[in-house]
Amino acid sequence: MGELVELQPIRRRPKPLWREALGEVLRRERLGQERILTEVATVAGVSPQYLSEIERGRKEPSSEVLGAVTEALGLELHDVVRRVGASLEARHETARREAERRTLVELAQALPTAPRGGAEFAPPQGGVYLLAA
Numbered sequence: 690m691g692e693l694v695e696l697q698p699i700r701r702r703p704k705p706l707w708r709e710a711l712g713e714v715l716r717r718e719r720l721g722q723e724r725i726l727t728e729v730a731t732v733a734g735v736s737p738q739y740l741s742e743i744e745r746g747r748k749e750p751s752s753e754v755l756g757a758v759t760e761a762l763g764l765e766l767h768d769v770v771r772r773v774g775a776s777l778e779a780r781h782e783t784a785r786r787e788a789e790r791r792t793l794v795e796l797a798q799a800l801p802t803a804p805r806g807g808a809e810f811a812p813p814q815g816g817v818y819l820l821a822a
Contacts, residue, residue, distance in 0.1 A: 709746030710776045711755075714769060716744040718762050732761035 719729055730740040734757055742748040743758065750758065759769050 705777060705780050706746065707773065707777075708743075708749040710773045710780075711749075711769070712744040712746040714772045714776060715758060715762070718764065719744070722762065724762075729758070729761050733757040 719726070726740055726744075727737045730737040733740065733754070735754055739748065739754075740758065743750050743754075755769075756766060759766050
């Protein structure tokens with residue numbers, strides 16, 4: 690039969706947290722509006738330090754604070770939630786594709802190589818090769 694190939698365990702990155710994705714969405718929107726942190730914080734009624742921590746994903750705001758910040762940015766809460774969801778989904782898809790790529794690379798590295806010189810090459814008896822595009 691074919692030789693069993695032992696794959697290395699996949700090192701998974703920690704899954705992104707909601708607060709991290711939320712902070713990125715809020716910061717991206719603020720910067721896109723070319724507004725400074727202190728202005729948005731003042732309009733929202735929070736300290737600039739607290740808003741900075743929210744944007745860096747270090748603090749998870751209450752629903753009241755989140756509502757005030759989104760309003761200060763001229764956004765609707767459902768738009769922010771949709772953007773955060775899209776960001777998390779994109780990260781998940783990227784991580785899934787990377788895990789698949791690593792698995793295929795490990796499998797390819799474990800397969801014997803074809804001899805040089807144009808000789809015909811066949812898999813070992815009972816062996817199976819996986820080809821990927």
